Amino acid sequence: MAKNNLPNPRISETQYDDHTVIVPPNRLKSFVSRTGDSMEIATDPIARAETAFNQIKKEFRGWMNAECDALEAVRGEIREKGQTAALIEQLFNSAHDIIGHADVFGYPLAGKIADSLCQLITHAPDAKRIPMALIDAHVDAVRAVVREGVHEADDRTGNEIYRRLGKLIRGYVAKSSATAGDLASLPNVTAPKL
Amino acid sequence: MIRIEFQRLRFLVVDDNMHMRRIVRQLLHGFGSREIYEAEDGATGLEGFNSHNPDIVITDWAMPILDGLELTQMIRKPDSNANPYVPIIMLSGHSEKSRVMRARDAGVTEFLTKPIAAKALYERILSVVLAPRPFIKTATYFGPDRRRNVNTNYSGPERRKGEEGSETIPVTPIDSRILGRAQSGKAAATAE
Numbered sequence: 001m002a003k004n005n006l007p008n009p010r011i012s013e014t015q016y017d018d019h020t021v022i023v024p025p026n027r028l029k030s031f032v033s034r035t036g037d038s039m040e041i042a043t044d045p046i047a048r049a050e051t052a053f054n055q056i057k058k059e060f061r062g063w064m065n066a067e068c069d070a071l072e073a074v075r076g077e078i079r080e081k082g083q084t085a086a087l088i089e090q091l092f093n094s095a096h097d098i099i100g101h102a103d104v105f106g107y108p109l110a111g112k113i114a115d116s117l118c119q120l121i122t123h124a125p126d127a128k129r130i131p132m133a134l135i136d137a138h139v140d141a142v143r144a145v146v147r148e149g150v151h152e153a154d155d156r157t158g159n160e161i162y163r164r165l166g167k168l169i170r171g172y173v174a175k176s177s178a179t180a181g182d183l184a185s186l187p188n189v190t191a192p193k194l
Numbered sequence: 195m196i197r198i199e200f201q202r203l204r205f206l207v208v209d210d211n212m213h214m215r216r217i218v219r220q221l222l223h224g225f226g227s228r229e230i231y232e233a234e235d236g237a238t239g240l241e242g243f244n245s246h247n248p249d250i251v252i253t254d255w256a257m258p259i260l261d262g263l264e265l266t267q268m269i270r271k272p273d274s275n276a277n278p279y280v281p282i283i284m285l286s287g288h289s290e291k292s293r294v295m296r297a298r299d300a301g302v303t304e305f306l307t308k309p310i311a312a313k314a315l316y317e318r319i320l321s322v323v324l325a326p327r328p329f330i331k332t333a334t335y336f337g338p339d340r341r342r343n344v345n346t347n348y349s350g351p352e353r354r355k356g357e358e359g360s361e362t363i364p365v366t367p368i369d370s371r372i373l374g375r376a377q378s379g380k381a382a383a384t385a386e
Contacts, residue, residue: 018332018333019330019331019332020330020331020332021328021329021330021339022279022328022329022330022331023328023329024279024326024329026323026326027249028203028249028250028281028322028323028326029323031198031199031200031202031203031249031323032196032197032198032199032323032324033196033197033198033199034195034196034197035195035197036195038195038196039196040195040196041195041196041197041320041324042195042196042197042198045198045200045224045225045226045316046312046313046316048224048225048226049220049221049222049223049224049225049312049315049316050224050312051224052220052221052223052224053217053220053221053224053312055220056216056217056220063213066213093256096256096287097211097287099287099308100214100286100287100308100309101211101213101214101308101309102309103308103309104217104308104309104310105213
């Protein structure tokens, strides 16, 4: 185990009937420095981190393509082997990765469409018999957003595709036990056309 | 001016996505950190935790082998030889309340929803350094006190008197969220 350069902790414990309150010393306090009388917190590290973050932005397109590759690879396996529980879970996880990363990488619509795919899997009446066309439509739409370099969350075409996917999902799960509330985060299909 | 000496803090970043690890590392470098260890799954993360003894752990939730919740539960062993009190910041694409509650009940110190941003990460680090919460041990839980706020309308018995020994650092917050956290500590020690 690596040697820690912090002092040995002194722990105070107070026993109660059904629990113990433990107050370990704040060992990280030794990493806080103070200059002058001000108790303001330095914010310049945020600006420096944002600058550092901007330096790697040029790599995001490649990273997003890698995410699309992973999603398409699972789709390919599903086509080949059928909709097994394990593969559908992999598809969900790949789509979920995109939800978490798309905004950071500058493709917010890809994240929304990936979220739509996750909702499709979650609310499908039978998760092993999801219409392949619906899966394809989502996977292809995510790729298209990245290929076309759609970075704006309010892109008209992208949002129209997203809305149509939502409408397709609503139609598909209409016979399932999903309630309207379960699908509340999907796009409103009655929204006025752009 | 209060400043965290990031160059002395040791971080462990656990995420199965190499791009996310790169982003977190880049942000931590921007803050000034130099000692950053990485692991690509929970099991490797646990190994890294035991061998590197990090000051702060930043972990993803969904990972192969051991996920972020299981990693947290493995770290939060009261009799562990490693540091069971280490602050754990969980990164997750899931923002549902039930998920946050599960993370809290596993012993996570702070929860950070993706997409990650420099300010949000900085705030979570400030929170664990400047305003740590006492730990609670029950038959079924060991982790940071899950009560973040003092309920002024509460009229029952006071069961958290041990908080008086906590060592929070009073600061002028950078925003209201930090203000809420920093003020929740009853007793305070100055940062020297």
